[in-house]
Amino acid sequence: MRIHHLNCISSCPVGGRLMDGISPSVLQRGHLTCHCLLIETAESLVLVDTGYGLKDVADPHGRLSEFFLTQLKPDFREEMTAIRQIERMGFDPRDVRHILLSHLDFDHAGGLDDFPWAQVHMLRAEEINATLQKTWLDRQRFRPQQWSTRKNWNLHDPGEGYNWFGFDKVQAIEGLPPEILMVPLIGHMLGHAGVAIQRDSGSWLFYAADAYFYHGEMDSERPHCTPGLELYQTMMEKNRKSRLWNQKRLRELSIERSSEVDVFCAHDVIEFERHAHRSADSEVPRVKNPMRLEHHTGIQLSPWSEDRPPI
Numbered sequence: 001m002r003i004h005h006l007n008c009i010s011s012c013p014v015g016g017r018l019m020d021g022i023s024p025s026v027l028q029r030g031h032l033t034c035h036c037l038l039i040e041t042a043e044s045l046v047l048v049d050t051g052y053g054l055k056d057v058a059d060p061h062g063r064l065s066e067f068f069l070t071q072l073k074p075d076f077r078e079e080m081t082a083i084r085q086i087e088r089m090g091f092d093p094r095d096v097r098h099i100l101l102s103h104l105d106f107d108h109a110g111g112l113d114d115f116p117w118a119q120v121h122m123l124r125a126e127e128i129n130a131t132l133q134k135t136w137l138d139r140q141r142f143r144p145q146q147w148s149t150r151k152n153w154n155l156h157d158p159g160e161g162y163n164w165f166g167f168d169k170v171q172a173i174e175g176l177p178p179e180i181l182m183v184p185l186i187g188h189m190l191g192h193a194g195v196a197i198q199r200d201s202g203s204w205l206f207y208a209a210d211a212y213f214y215h216g217e218m219d220s221e222r223p224h225c226t227p228g229l230e231l232y233q234t235m236m237e238k239n240r241k242s243r244l245w246n247q248k249r250l251r252e253l254s255i256e257r258s259s260e261v262d263v264f265c266a267h268d269v270i271e272f273e274r275h276a277h278r279s280a281d282s283e284v285p286r287v288k289n290p291m292r293l294e295h296h297t298g299i300q301l302s303p304w305s306e307d308r309p310p311i
């Protein structure tokens with residue numbers, strides 16, 4: 001299976017260096033990625049998280065909350081949406097038949113609408129809690145405007161599951177290869193999950209999504225986070241105890257099993273560039289021999305996607 005790393009629209013948060021630790025000053029805007037994955041399996045393309053989508057770019061104020069737009073100032077460029085990057089790489093977006101969603105925050109779920117033919121997988125607890133919209137902050141972060149594909153959502157109960165490197169209730173997803181696993185990582189949200197993918201070499205990539213935000217949190221000697229991201233994570237957490245416990249487990253995994261498991265999160269630029277081998281805001285390159293499915297019976301690109309033919 002080939003695995004591709006996509007940054008589906010960067011955020012430029014207030015606080016600059018206080019957030020990302022790398023911007024020159026606190027007065028400049030910072031730089032955070034929306035790290036997504038595209039996996040080529042024998043049967044289809046699988047997208048892991050979707051970042052912001054075409055409709056978010058076209059109508060940010062209708063889709064997203066002013067609170068987060070002001071805080072994060074996403075760099076809305078259509079060419080950075082998952083669907084446009086997938087086209088640019090030489091794939092047919094209709095071959096994306098499955099989407100694994102870590103959680104329903106606006107910066108992960110925005111691209112769902114661009115793939116109305118895909119089956120979407122998430123933990124049931126995520127759908128339940130995001131739908132409740134209990135608090136003011138819930139209503140800012142969970143945006144039903146992004147949920148037109150709800151009929152395609154497959155909600156997974158962790159149930160028994162099995163144990164993977166000490167993480168339990170891990171799920172293989174029906175219809176997907178057994179090398180792709182959903183790993184519950186509760187804390188940031190009540191149904192938050194990471195995704196583990198076994199590479200052809202046998203080692204694993206482990207996308208921890210928003211279980212942590214800054215590469216320094218995985219540091220073996222001196223785990224640390226920027227003050228801005230520490231504050232942001234605290235503001236967004238749904239279960240502090242579970243969040244910190246999972247962060248500790250991820251740190252131990254990334255240190256003790258570093259040759260077997262490569263752990264990374266959604267919003268860290270340094271981690272993105274280490275995996276993608278290109279700058280986070282550069283154009284995605286074309287892929288050699290992109291996989292193509294032959295039949296697209298009944299699958300039409302959505303009106304949004306048809307605005308422009310594939311690149």
Ligand SMILES: [Zn+2]
Pocket residue numbers: 105107108210266267
């Ligand atoms: Zn996020």
